[in-house]
């Protein structure tokens with residue numbers, strides 16, 4: 001079958017069998033969240049993945065699919081798998097990591113990142129003898145060093161609309177003004193400290209830096225060692241130093257996002273469209289072809305349509321396929337005026 005047969009379609013069936021029909025080296029990105037091990041029943045269909053009796057059988061089934069994903073992936077493509085873990089007899093099985101280790105042993109691929117999804121609204125069930133699980137990995141695998149990567153397209157931590165800004169309102173850094181006044185610095189040093197502190201607070205408010213710390217002579221402990229111009233020298237000469245933290249502008253392997261629960265959508269395990277959009281911008285170009293072999297409610301296809309990527313979605317449950325098709329259909333693309 002040619003690739004055109006699959007393009008921009010949701011196809012109902014077993015993803016291992018269906019992916020065998022896709023031509024080799026034709027897909028730019030596979031991005032998916034397979035059914036988690038023994039977590040849910042998606043209709044009790046015979047080829048459904050996730051209901052195997054052992055974790056080894058579950059991983060073997062996923063490996064069969066992954067092998068096909070590697071075959072159909074273009075040389076500069078990526079594969080992203082999001083997996084969840086499972087407790088058995090009060091012990092974590094480490095399912096995602098066992099899967100990743102097996103994949104790395106069996107397939108000619110590299111693991112670029114283990115991106116951690118931090119759930120802003122995890123299931124509010126507090127156990128008495130363990131902490132609430134609130135993260136899941138998104139493994140980013142590639143076939144070769146030539147993988148397409150658009151770092152500029154990916155969010156900075158500070159750009160995440162779901163994250164509260166870390167600038168503590170108008171109080172940021174205020175305590176340092178009090179400390180400067182109470183210090184033994186000379187009047188000239190105090191003046192310089194106030195001026196530099198005011199400038200730094202502005203930088204945080206404008207989002208140029210993430211945060212800062214100030215060390216004042218006689219109040220804070222002195223840093224050890226140090227070269228010319230180092231922190232220690234600055235404190236000795238000026239009476240203070242300001243340590244700027246640029247963390248917010250870094251592109252980090254963490255994505256914070258709430259778990260999706262969409263009104264009227266009857267699918268128990270939807271992943272956040274926000275994360276998928278960010279990864280599409282990072283790992284694909286416009287018109288690239290993206291496969292989600294476990295498309296569920298259609299999140300990947302929706303994100304692709306919105307961002308001008310082609311999608312292919314598989315799911316074994318006919319009701320989910322219909323739901324995904326309908327949701328994608330409802331996405332209206334607004335073409336920019338020329």
Ligand SMILES: C[S@@+](CC[C@H](N)C(=O)[O-])C[C@H]1O[C@@H](n2cnc3c(N)ncnc32)[C@H](O)[C@@H]1O
Pocket residue numbers: 013014015016032033034035036042047048049050267269270271272293294295296297298299300314315316317320
């Ligand atoms: C975790 S859900 C995916 C949810 C999806 N990411 C979303 O946002 O809606 C996993 C999906 O895999 C489907 N599935 C299970 N076994 C399958 C198989 N062998 N082939 C294709 N789909 C399968 C289930 O029906 C379920 O919809």
